[in-house]
Amino acid sequence: MTSRTPAETARDIPEATVARLPVYLRALISLIEHGISTCSSEELARAAGVNSAKLRKDLSYLGSYGTRGVGYDVAYLRYQIAREIGVTQDWPVVIVGIGNLGHALANFSGFRSRGFRVVALLDADPARQEESVSGIRIRPFDHLETIVAEHSVAIGVIATPAHAAQDVADHMVTSGIRSILNFAPTVLSVPEGVDVRKVDLSIELQILAYHEQRKTQGESA
Amino acid sequence: MTSRTPAETARDIPEATVARLPVYLRALISLIEHGISTCSSEELARAAGVNSAKLRKDLSYLGSYGTRGVGYDVAYLRYQIAREIGVTQDWPVVIVGIGNLGHALANFSGFRSRGFRVVALLDADPARQEESVSGIRIRPFDHLETIVAEHSVAIGVIATPAHAAQDVADHMVTSGIRSILNFAPTVLSVPEGVDVRKVDLSIELQILAYHEQRKTQGESA
DNA sequence: CTCGGTTTGTTCTCAGGTTCACAAACTCCT
DNA sequence: AGGAGTTTGTGAACCTGAGAACAAACCGAG
Ligand SMILES: NC(=O)c1ccc[n+]([C@@H]2O[C@H](COP(=O)([O-])OP(=O)(O)OC[C@H]3O[C@@H](n4cnc5c(N)ncnc54)[C@H](O)[C@@H]3O)[C@@H](O)[C@H]2O)c1
Ligand SMILES: NC(=O)c1ccc[n+]([C@@H]2O[C@H](COP(=O)([O-])OP(=O)(O)OC[C@H]3O[C@@H](n4cnc5c(N)ncnc54)[C@H](O)[C@@H]3O)[C@@H](O)[C@H]2O)c1
Numbered sequence: 001m002t003s004r005t006p007a008e009t010a011r012d013i014p015e016a017t018v019a020r021l022p023v024y025l026r027a028l029i030s031l032i033e034h035g036i037s038t039c040s041s042e043e044l045a046r047a048a049g050v051n052s053a054k055l056r057k058d059l060s061y062l063g064s065y066g067t068r069g070v071g072y073d074v075a076y077l078r079y080q081i082a083r084e085i086g087v088t089q090d091w092p093v094v095i096v097g098i099g100n101l102g103h104a105l106a107n108f109s110g111f112r113s114r115g116f117r118v119v120a121l122l123d124a125d126p127a128r129q130e131e132s133v134s135g136i137r138i139r140p141f142d143h144l145e146t147i148v149a150e151h152s153v154a155i156g157v158i159a160t161p162a163h164a165a166q167d168v169a170d171h172m173v174t175s176g177i178r179s180i181l182n183f184a185p186t187v188l189s190v191p192e193g194v195d196v197r198k199v200d201l202s203i204e205l206q207i208l209a210y211h212e213q214r215k216t217q218g219e220s221a
Numbered sequence: 222m223t224s225r226t227p228a229e230t231a232r233d234i235p236e237a238t239v240a241r242l243p244v245y246l247r248a249l250i251s252l253i254e255h256g257i258s259t260c261s262s263e264e265l266a267r268a269a270g271v272n273s274a275k276l277r278k279d280l281s282y283l284g285s286y287g288t289r290g291v292g293y294d295v296a297y298l299r300y301q302i303a304r305e306i307g308v309t310q311d312w313p314v315v316i317v318g319i320g321n322l323g324h325a326l327a328n329f330s331g332f333r334s335r336g337f338r339v340v341a342l343l344d345a346d347p348a349r350q351e352e353s354v355s356g357i358r359i360r361p362f363d364h365l366e367t368i369v370a371e372h373s374v375a376i377g378v379i380a381t382p383a384h385a386a387q388d389v390a391d392h393m394v395t396s397g398i399r400s401i402l403n404f405a406p407t408v409l410s411v412p413e414g415v416d417v418r419k420v421d422l423s424i425e426l427q428i429l430a431y432h433e434q435r436k437t438q439g440e441s442a
Numbered sequence: 443c444t445c446g447g448t449t450t451g452t453t454c455t456c457a458g459g460t461t462c463a464c465a466a467a468c469t470c471c472t
Numbered sequence: 473a474g475g476a477g478t479t480t481g482t483g484a485a486c487c488t489g490a491g492a493a494c495a496a497a498c499c500g501a502g
Contacts, residue, residue, distance in 0.1 A: 016459060022427040026406060040479065049408035053461055060481055068480040069468035085427050086434030093426070100325040105422070107321045110406065114423040115430065154433050155426065178436060179429040181422075185247060185331065187270035195432050197425045201326070201402075202335040204418045205314070205376065206243040206306050208400040209336065211416050212375050213307030215399060237489060261449065274491055281451055289450040290498035 013084075017058045021081050023048045024055070028078040040071040087115025092151045094177075096168050097160030098123045098131075098138050101183055105159060106133040119151045124164070141168075148175040155179045162186040169196075234305075238279045242302050244269045245276070249299040261292040308336025313372045315398075317389050318381030319344045319352075319359050322404055326380060327354040340372045345385070362389075369396040376400045383407040390417075 013021075027047040031039055041059075045052035059065065059077070062084050066072045082088050090112070095105055098121050105111075106121055121133060124141040131138050139147070147153065156177040158165050165184035172180060173194055182188055182198045190196055234242075248268040252260060262280075266273035280286065280298070283305050287293045303309050311333070316326055319342050326332075327342055342354060345362040352359050360368070368374065377398040379386050386405035393401060394415055403409055403419045411417055 014459070018431050019424070019428055021431070022421075022424040023408070025427070026423075027408070041481095042479085047408070049410070051461070053463090054459090056479090056481065057460085064481070066480055067468065068466070069470095069478050071479065084431070086430045087427060091426075091430050091433070100328045104321040104325040108422070110423055114427065116423075116426055154437070155429055179433045181425055181429060187244070187248075187268070189270070193436070195429055197429060199420055199422065199425060200243075201329070201420065202247075202331055202337075203240070203243040204402055204420055205312075205337055206246070206308060206335065207240055208376055208402060208416055208418055209307045209312050210239050210242070210305070212312070212400045215414070216375075235489070263449085272491065274493090275489090277450065278452080278490085285451070287450055288498065289496070290448050290500095292449065 013061045017061055018085075020048070020050065020054075020058055021085055023050070024058070025078065025081045025085065025087075028074055028081065031074050032078065037074055038071050039074055041066070044072065082115070085115075090115055090117040091155055092117055092119040092153045093155045093157060094118070094120045094122060094144070094147060094153050095157045095159060096122045096141065096144070096172075097158060097164070097184075098128055098133060099159065099161075102159040103133055105157065106136065116155070119153060120147045122147075124160075141171075144171055145175040148172075148177060153177060155181070158182045158184055158188075160184055234282045238282055241269070241271065241275075241279055242306055244271070245279070246299065246302045246306065246308075249295055249302065252295050253299065258295055259292050260295055262287070265293065303336070306336075311336055311338040312376055313338055313340040313374045314376045314378060315339070315341045315343060315365070315368060315374050316378045316380060317343045317362065317365070317393075318379060318385070318405075319349055319354060320380065320382075323380040324354055326378065327357065337376070340374060341368045343368075345381075362392075365392055366396040369393075369398060374398060376402070379403045379405055379409075381405055 024044065027044055030047065041052045041056045045055040048055065062080055065077055065080050093111070093116050095102055095118060098106060102121070106118060111118055118136060121136050121138045122141045122144055123129065123138050128138050129140055154177060156172040156179070158168050158180060160168055162184045165182060165186050166188055169180055169182070169188045169190060173190055178194050180188065180190070180194065180196045182196055185200055185202055188196050245265065248265055251268065262273045262277045266276040269276065283301055286298050286301050314332070314337050316323055316339060319327060323342065323344070327339060332339055339357060342357050342359045343362045343365055344350065344359050347361070349359050350361055375398060377393040377400070379389050379401060381389055383405045386403060386407050387409055390401055390403070390409045390411060394411055399415050401409065401411065401415065401417045403417055406421055406423055409417050
């Protein structure tokens with residue numbers, strides 16, 4: 001095995017693997033909290049809810065951090081995954097649209113513990129701007145560009161109604177944000193180089209409904 | 222083209238297609254609201270943010286609902302997709318854990334308009350049980366079984382802290398719920414035949430962070 | 443009725459992801 | 473030191489999904 005400087009870390013991790021790394025990270029943190037210092041791929045895979053072969057292959061993209069015949073050092077692996085994902089330092093985040101959902105997000109303590117820090121809450125409604133949520137004052141939406149520049153914000157969260165989401169996204173992009181998490185049920189179009197991920201309650205429920213319908217049909221037939 | 226009774230509708234729609242049908246449905250509804258009665262696969266694909274070949278292939282699993290040289294009848298296709306997903310009638314849903322997030326979900330108007338109806342809000346904390354959210358009273362968690370039986374609830378939403386989620390899921394399963402949407406950041410284990418989908422903010426943000434880190438690295442190199 | 447233009451439904455090919463299975467590498471015990 | 477037992481890392485087979493490309497089917501004009 002060749003020694004591996006951070007700079008020459010493998011460049012191309014498959015997208016499916018990237019999506020699972022946070023799950024492994026969480027499982028490792030849970031193991032640490034239970035005082036477990038070493039684990040096999042089998043155990044970690046069970047904790048993460050995946051196949052152990054898949055887990056091993058996923059980890060192999062990061063490097064060779066296990067020991068054959070022994071398993072993985074939990075704390076070491078945790079650090080390596082966190083470093084690979086990029087959550088060893090906190091990422092500044094802005095949330096736009098502080099309604100029902102925005103309030104819940106702003107109050108959500110899981111943010112800070114997972115490598116993110118809410119630096120600003122923005123809303124277009126002046127009535128909202130009197131308010132503070134968990135110690136952060138709600139500010140006017142047109143402060144976006146200033147705030148992004150000031151805090152080097154790279155990640156924006158959209159929690160506005162669907163009809164406002166594209167406009168908000170456009171402003172985020174011109175302000176320099178290149179990663180967007182969208183809770184509004186709408187397709188965003190953004191330039192090349194900007195990543196958008198969506199979280200969509202209705203879609204998830206509809207997928208469940210589809211399968212539920214099939215189950216029920218099979219029953220009555 | 223053979224005539225097709227509802228019963229002999231194609232049985233095996235690929236999972237990737239199932240996940241996109243709700244997106245198409247939403248796009249079609251939006252077209253209807255704009256007074257558009259016919260559209261080509263190209264136009265619908267643009268509205269849904271996908272490749273037109275992919276859209277056509279997806280729709281072909283449902284049947285042959287378009288007309289060559291013309292396109293699709295928007296209202297007709299909308300109905301067919303809704304029927305396939307199973308959202309032509311409302312599905313009763315229970316939400317467990319009415320904290321920050323649970324409140325937002327309970328207040329969310331998009332539920333009813335998308336084929337779902339919240340029949341009960343449940344929480345273990347007696348202090349919560351004084352409260353009503355958008356006209357629905359919060360009830361004790363141990364009413365779950367009764368409520369599920371009474372309303373034939375098939376879908377449950379978990380919005381409790383992570384440490385309570387597995388216990389809630391177990392109770393849901395024994396009550397007869399076979400589809401679970403989980404917002405708690407934990408892996409649920411459920412018996413064969415029960416579907417779980419998760420919505421996980423931290424994972425989405427970490428995936429964005431991973432790509433963001435790569436972008437920034439490339440820049441400074 | 444025929445022909446040109448349009449758009450669907452489908453076939454084919456390729457890329458990506460999952461799982462199996464096993465050699466290589468390690469530990470511990472004798 | 474050697475051998476038995478364990479567990480990783482990975483090659484290879486298999487499966488699923490994406491996209492290009494095109495024949496079949498439809499419309500409307502002349
Ligand atoms: N509430 C939920 O549980 C839930 C669940 C799933 C999806 N969603 C989606 O999340 C989004 C927000 O939902 P909500 O229930 O919080 O809605 P909401 O109406 O309570 O809040 C929206 C907020 O966005 C602000 N806003 C509107 N236009 C804006 C603009 N151009 N710039 C900045 N701020 C603007 C409004 O002032 C308001 O405060 C919606 O798109 C909704 O469909 C919500
Ligand atoms: N708030 C957010 O924006 C957000 C975002 C992403 C994920 N989450 C996750 O969603 C979950 C809920 O978050 P929250 O901020 O609403 O938390 P919260 O603490 O505000 O609410 C949790 C609620 O669950 C209830 N509860 C606890 N144990 C229960 C049990 N056994 N049965 C029934 N009810 C029980 C509590 O009484 C409380 O009302 C958490 O797992 C959190 O990690 C929240």
